[in-house]
Amino acid sequence: MTKKQRALLAVQALKKEYPDAACSLVYRDPLQLLIATRLSAQCTDARVNLVTPGLFARFQNLDDFCAGTQEEIETYIHSCGLYKTKARDILAMCRKLKSDFGGVVPDTIEVLTTLPGVGRKTANLVVGDIYGKPAVVTDTHCIRICGRIGLSEGKDPGKVEKQLRAVLPPQESNRFCHRLVLHGRAVCTARSPKCDECCMKGFCKSAGKAEK
Ligand code: SF4
Numbered sequence: 001m002t003k004k005q006r007a008l009l010a011v012q013a014l015k016k017e018y019p020d021a022a023c024s025l026v027y028r029d030p031l032q033l034l035i036a037t038r039l040s041a042q043c044t045d046a047r048v049n050l051v052t053p054g055l056f057a058r059f060q061n062l063d064d065f066c067a068g069t070q071e072e073i074e075t076y077i078h079s080c081g082l083y084k085t086k087a088r089d090i091l092a093m094c095r096k097l098k099s100d101f102g103g104v105v106p107d108t109i110e111v112l113t114t115l116p117g118v119g120r121k122t123a124n125l126v127v128g129d130i131y132g133k134p135a136v137v138t139d140t141h142c143i144r145i146c147g148r149i150g151l152s153e154g155k156d157p158g159k160v161e162k163q164l165r166a167v168l169p170p171q172e173s174n175r176f177c178h179r180l181v182l183h184g185r186a187v188c189t190a191r192s193p194k195c196d197e198c199c200m201k202g203f204c205k206s207a208g209k210a211e212k
Contacts, residue, residue, distance in 0.1 A: 089117025
């Protein structure tokens with residue numbers, strides 16, 4: 001079986017299992033998704049979703065953030081961890097968005113990654129979920145599960161993204177990654193994956209033998 005064939009089987013199996021998968025971060029507009037994703041680094045989406053309502057009530061738009069201070073942003077995001085760096089990045093990102101991009105969130109990965117604190121994971125999320133473009137979000141679930149299935153090798157997010165872009169149907173890749181998150185939480189967990197219950201056990205290269 002080729003990698004492309006295996007990828008197609010994985011896309012179909014997860015689509016059936018999780019038909020409505022979407023980003024689990026709660027946001028109202030592109031700026032909020034950018035900020036919520038920055039907050040999600042080394043933090044759970046559930047924690048971010050607890051923090052952002054207060055943050056976005058105080059800072060309701062780009063101008064509010066640009067007029068804010070790092071210290072005040074820190075007070076709202078303290079529980080997300082790395083709060084000083086995240087607050088600094090959020091402020092710098094907002095100011096650059098305003099000064100260089102007229103307040104509009106860019107729609108390409110190349111330009112998005114020029115913003116402070118925005119890496120390829122965030123950029124892929126934005127182009128996929130906001131602009132409907134092919135995207136591959138290589139988070140921890142994606143890297144682990146795709147490695148186990150046999151679609152990718154290694155743990156470097158950039159390299160895994162490249163490998164997956166080569167085998168996934170572009171129009172399916174964004175939602176496929178959202179589905180991997182759900183599958184990674186429920187079935188293909190980091191420790192003791194539940195291969196017996198898995199919808200991909202028929203073609204996964206690690207079925208029954210992933211590390212316990
Ligand atoms: S068969 Fe096992 S290792 Fe493979 S994707 Fe399913 S749970 Fe993960």
